[in-house]
Amino acid sequence: MRTLITGGRVIDPASGLDANLDLLIEDGKIVRMDQSVPGSGFQVPRSGSRVADEKRGEKGAKNAESASNNVDRVMDATGLIVCPGLIDMHVHLRQPGREDKETIATGTLAAARGGFTAVCCMPNTDPVNDTRSVTEFILDTAKREGAVHVYPVGAITKGLKGEELAEIGELFEAGCVAISDDGRPLMNGELMRRAMEYAGMFDLPVIPHCEDLHLSGRGVVHEGLVSTELGLGGIPSASEAVMVSRDLLLAELTGARLHIAHVSAAESVRLIREAKARGIPVSCEVTPHHFTLTEEGARRFDTNAKMNPPLRSEADRQALLDGLRDGTIDVIATDHAPHTSQEKEQEFDLAPFGVIGLETALALTLTTLVLPGVLSLKQAIAKMTSEPARLLKLQKGRIAEGADADLTILDPNREWAVDATRFASKSRNTPFHGWQLKGGAVATLVAGKVVWEA
Amino acid sequence: MGLAHKDLLGMQELTVEEIRLILDTAESMKEVASRDIKKVPALRGKTLINLFYEPSTRTRTSFEIAGKWLSADVVNVSTSSSSVAKGESLKDTGLTLQAMHPDIVVLRHPASGAAELLARQLTASVINAGDGAHEHPTQALLDLFTIREKKGRLEGLKAAIIGDIAHSRVARSNIRGMQKMGMEVRVAGPRTMLPRFIDRLGVEVFTDLERAIADVDVIMMLRLQIERQQAGLFPTLREYSRLFGLTLERLKGAKSDVLIMHPGPINRGVEIAPDVADGPYSLILNQVENGVAVRMALLYLLAGGGQAGQSG
Numbered sequence: 001m002r003t004l005i006t007g008g009r010v011i012d013p014a015s016g017l018d019a020n021l022d023l024l025i026e027d028g029k030i031v032r033m034d035q036s037v038p039g040s041g042f043q044v045p046r047s048g049s050r051v052a053d054e055k056r057g058e059k060g061a062k063n064a065e066s067a068s069n070n071v072d073r074v075m076d077a078t079g080l081i082v083c084p085g086l087i088d089m090h091v092h093l094r095q096p097g098r099e100d101k102e103t104i105a106t107g108t109l110a111a112a113r114g115g116f117t118a119v120c121c122m123p124n125t126d127p128v129n130d131t132r133s134v135t136e137f138i139l140d141t142a143k144r145e146g147a148v149h150v151y152p153v154g155a156i157t158k159g160l161k162g163e164e165l166a167e168i169g170e171l172f173e174a175g176c177v178a179i180s181d182d183g184r185p186l187m188n189g190e191l192m193r194r195a196m197e198y199a200g201m202f203d204l205p206v207i208p209h210c211e212d213l214h215l216s217g218r219g220v221v222h223e224g225l226v227s228t229e230l231g232l233g234g235i236p237s238a239s240e241a242v243m244v245s246r247d248l249l250l251a252e253l254t255g256a257r258l259h260i261a262h263v264s265a266a267e268s269v270r271l272i273r274e275a276k277a278r279g280i281p282v283s284c285e286v287t288p289h290h291f292t293l294t295e296e297g298a299r300r301f302d303t304n305a306k307m308n309p310p311l312r313s314e315a316d317r318q319a320l321l322d323g324l325r326d327g328t329i330d331v332i333a334t335d336h337a338p339h340t341s342q343e344k345e346q347e348f349d350l351a352p353f354g355v356i357g358l359e360t361a362l363a364l365t366l367t368t369l370v371l372p373g374v375l376s377l378k379q380a381i382a383k384m385t386s387e388p389a390r391l392l393k394l395q396k397g398r399i400a401e402g403a404d405a406d407l408t409i410l411d412p413n414r415e416w417a418v419d420a421t422r423f424a425s426k427s428r429n430t431p432f433h434g435w436q437l438k439g440g441a442v443a444t445l446v447a448g449k450v451v452w453e454a
Numbered sequence: 455m456g457l458a459h460k461d462l463l464g465m466q467e468l469t470v471e472e473i474r475l476i477l478d479t480a481e482s483m484k485e486v487a488s489r490d491i492k493k494v495p496a497l498r499g500k501t502l503i504n505l506f507y508e509p510s511t512r513t514r515t516s517f518e519i520a521g522k523w524l525s526a527d528v529v530n531v532s533t534s535s536s537s538v539a540k541g542e543s544l545k546d547t548g549l550t551l552q553a554m555h556p557d558i559v560v561l562r563h564p565a566s567g568a569a570e571l572l573a574r575q576l577t578a579s580v581i582n583a584g585d586g587a588h589e590h591p592t593q594a595l596l597d598l599f600t601i602r603e604k605k606g607r608l609e610g611l612k613a614a615i616i617g618d619i620a621h622s623r624v625a626r627s628n629i630r631g632m633q634k635m636g637m638e639v640r641v642a643g644p645r646t647m648l649p650r651f652i653d654r655l656g657v658e659v660f661t662d663l664e665r666a667i668a669d670v671d672v673i674m675m676l677r678l679q680i681e682r683q684q685a686g687l688f689p690t691l692r693e694y695s696r697l698f699g700l701t702l703e704r705l706k707g708a709k710s711d712v713l714i715m716h717p718g719p720i721n722r723g724v725e726i727a728p729d730v731a732d733g734p735y736s737l738i739l740n741q742v743e744n745g746v747a748v749r750m751a752l753l754y755l756l757a758g759g760g761q762a763g764q765s766g
Contacts, residue, residue: 228649229466231566231587231626236650301567345545347565349586 001072002026003448007036008077008409012084012399013382014389023082024071025405028447033401075450077409080442081377084385084397085117085148085406086362090182090207090261090285090333092354093119093150096137097126102338102426104138105145107358110336110425112452114358115441117406118149118396119336120388122182123160130155130166135174147451148444149406151177151392153207156195160184165195172202177392180207182261183308187213189246196256205257205283205391210243210268211235211309220349222310226295232348235310241267248275251282259391260284262335264309266319273328283391284323285331288357288364289431291320297431303344303351304431307337321374324383330391332383334361338427359423360432366412366439377412405448412439414454457755461573461580464589465630473634477599479751480744486523487746496758497526500557504530505547505572506583507563512718512742513583513592517560520749524758526557544568548575557757561585566623579756587621593717594627596748598635600741601672604713609636614666616698617676617725618647618687624717625676629655642666643676643698646687663698667708674715675700675726691724701727705735713737 003025010021010033024032088111094102102110104121111119121138123129129138135152142150154171156179158164168179179199186192186208199206216239221227223234244260248271251258263269263284275282289307294314297305305311323329337354344351365384369375375383389397396406420433443453457472465473486492502521504514514530521528533547542550544563548571551559558579561569566586573580584590602608613632619625619641632639633656641652642660653659660666667673678694688694700714714726714735722728731738 223650225651225654228651228655229626231585231589231621231623234649301570342543342545345543345571347544347563347571348567349565 001448002070003073003075004071005075005077005082005407005409008080008082010082010399011378011381013378014084014386014398015400017399018378023399023407025445025448028405028449030399030401030403030405033399075409075443079411081410081412082399083381083408083410084399085408085444085446086115086384087118087388087394087397088116088334088336088358088361088384089120089331089388089392091119091121091336091358092124092338093121094125094338095141096134100426101340103145104141104150105147106424106426107336107338108142108146108148108150109452110356110358110423112147112444112446113424113441114360115362115408115410115444116148116358117408117444117446118151118394119358120151120153120177120392122153122180123155124183128155128159129153129176130158130160130171132167132170132174135171135176139175148446149396151175151394153178153180153182155179156181156186156206157191162186162188162191165191165198168195168198168204169202172204176204177394178205178207178259180209180261182207182209185209185211185213185243189250192247193250193254196250196254196258200254200256203257205259207259207261208243208247209261210240210247212239212242215239215242220306220310221298222295222312224295224313226298230298230301232298235308237265237267237312237316240265240309241271244268244271248272248280248282251275252280255281258282262287262290262309262333263320263323263329264290264312264316266316269319269323269328273323273326276328283330284328285333286320286324286329287333287335288361288368289355291317291324292364292368293431298348301348302431303346303348304355304429306348306351306353307335307355308353321369324369325374330383330387332361332365332380333388334358338425339429341428344429355429355431356423356425356427357430359425360418360430360437362410363416363437363440364432367437370412371438405445407445408441409443410440411442414438414440414442416440461569461582462591462752462756463569463573463580463582465591465594465627465634466589468591468634470634473595473598473631476595476748476751476755477602479755480599480747483750483754484744484747486750487743492523493525494523495525496754497521497524500526500757501555502526502528502558502560502753503551503556504528504560505533505551505562506531507533508584510562510583512745513562516742516745517583517749520746520753523746524750524753526753544571545575548572552576552578558753581752581756584623587623587626589627590623591627591631592745592749592752593624594631595752596741596745597628597674597715598631599744599748600715600737601713603740603744604737605671608632611672612638612640612670613672613674614640614642614670615674615676616642616663616666616700618678618682619643619652619676620647620649621679621682622676628674629657640666640670644688644694647682663700664704664707667704667712669709670712671709672713672715673700673708677717677719678721678725695724699723699725699727700730702729702733705730715741718742
């Protein structure tokens with residue numbers, strides 16, 4: 001199978017490449033990258049499909065140069081952007097255990113639709129991914145049913161109970177790319193220290209969900225004006241920042257690689273910025289909902305605006321934008337957290353925390369960050385490709401001859417309305433239903449194979 | 455003019471004119487209570503369901519009497535929180551009730567926002583009788599009615615609300631209602647019971663009771679939930695009472711014609727001394743009495759003869 005992508009603007013943040021190039025793909029790898037020649041014949045007229053394709057031997061390919069002579073498919077990417085396949089290092093696929101919310105099949109299809117070619121799934125499944133057998137189950141299922149690559153994240157402690165370390169060595173051997181207590185903050189600082197020391201033996205990043213459960217208490221939204229007005233329990237920013245602070249100190253103590261999940265508060269950004277300046281091995285991520293929305297989202301008790309950490313104030317959101325701009329925040333990740341409608345259609349206090357994000361993340365990044373100039377297109381792509389690949393040591397997230405042909409073709413000008421009823425995800429819990437967004441993926445290729453196209 | 459709403463979820467959504475309409479209507483309703491035969495046919499053939507997920511004596515009884523005096527059929531559904539935990543969601547309860555074609559559902563619920571959630575399920579009018587720490591609009595309306603009755607006006611008056619502001623729906627509804635009617639509002643209580651951003655609601659914040667009540671026209675004491683002690687919000691009842699209990703001694707620094715209110719039920723000797731609760735300035739029982747009239751007015755405006763009541 002040979003595929004040719006012609007005429008696209010190829011952006012590869014890892015190498016700094018930004019040029020109009022044709023990419024020839026064979027056996028799942030990028031085998032040739034050539035200067036795009038306008039009118040060379042690679043380009044075919046746009047048909048109904050966003051990415052026009054053409055079979056070998058049909059009209060239009062006649063004049064193509066030798067490379068295209070025995071190409072199975074030509075994809076015309078004129079006016080589009082070709083970038084490394086997006087990597088989401090923070091999703092919940094819910095399988096095993098909560099297949100009513102999401103499965104590896106549906107979650108990875110949602111990923112493909114959103115332009116992602118790889119996702120890292122968090123260990124809070126049932127059973128918890130704290131043993132080799134669960135990791136292998138996830139990897140096997142992903143291989144059989146998954147649309148994109150799946151990299152499991154293992155548990156820090158057995159059953160995420162925060163009591164004893166999981167078999168981190170075996171999780172690493174089985175294929176886990178990081179360890180995390182996501183959703184169940186590790187309150188025991190001593191155990192966190194040991195986990196970091198232990199993970200350091202395998203150079204595995206530790207991904208804490210930073211939250212002091214005592215400070216959060218029964219809080220369900222950010223402690224701010226909205227919690228005050230609505231009489232909802234508030235989660236102060238300090239709940240996150242106190243634990244960010246603890247974990248930064250422990251990273252300094254242990255030298256382990258720390259990656260802080262879903263940063264939401266200005267205080268956290270400040271602490272991480274200072275820690276980076278002092279050389280502490282820390283990285284962090286932000287979600288599209290945190291850099292797009294504020295506490296105001298919960299104003300009408302909309303449970304699709306209930307997530308943990310909560311949507312915070314506009315000042316916090318601005319701090320997140322600053323953190324993205326100055327590089328304090330390395331990665332954009334979704335924290336895709338599917339929940340069923342009946343779980344979300346409850347009293348605000350009772351509804352579960354979490355929103356889905358795979359099918360809106362790229363468009364929100366383009367609309368909220370790139371369009372207003374917070375990030376350049378290349379910077380934004382880096383935070384969704386080369387940066388997560390670097391942190392997780394994946395041989396992914398780059399475009400080069402010989403590299404895996406995991407590619408996303410995106411249309412920065414495509415305007416579309418979010419319609420959750422048409423999501424590939426099993427769940428519908430997005431706060432962005434009905435939003436008008438600009439830009440998004442039009443085709444996703446995993447190992448040279450088109451797994452989704454508009 | 456009528457109420458341009460299907461529901462009454464909070465003081466937040468009411469305009470000044472609507473509040474005035476409710477209070478004016480309540481005045482004529484109050485007259486019914488003084489009759490020998492306390493019954494008018496305004497809501498004959500209408501069904502009112504009291505759906506209470508929290509224990510309540512005065513609010514539930516008040517709605518029940520208000521409905522009955524207006525000739526509505528009143529059904530009380532008491533659902534303890536434990537049976538909620540057992541299964542049926544509020545949404546399903548709402549759909550079940552909907553199938554029985556009630557005209558008004560009065561909801562009391564421990565979760566903020568529950569009334570809004572139910573209102574989305576029902577074509578019937580939903581009256582919020584207290585949702586979590588969010589709103590308790592009928593309490594605020596009866597408080598405004600009581601103040602207006604005693605003082606002859608609302609505009610320009612000063613009120614101090616004292617106690618656990620953070621967990622109080624009464625405080626939130628009254629702050630909104632009083633401010634809309636041109637009153638100045640202060641809050642006072644232990645710092646642990648004042649929301650961090652309460653000042654952004656436009657209230658003056660005090661942690662000293664005597665300073666807070668010094669020159670106000672109305673003192674509204676809130677009930678202290680004893681279980682807040684375990685949550686670490688105050689050390690002991692003794693200390694709470696010493697710092698924030700309203701006593702005759704403390705009242706000496708207040709205006710001579712100050713009104714003292716409390717939504718009840720009161721903790722005698724904790725937030726309010728018995729001789730204050732039973733004293734000449736106390737309006738606690740007037741509040742209860744007026745509660746029936748205000749609720750009659752609301753029921754009437756939402757489901758009865760209020761012209762816009764059914765189209766809104």
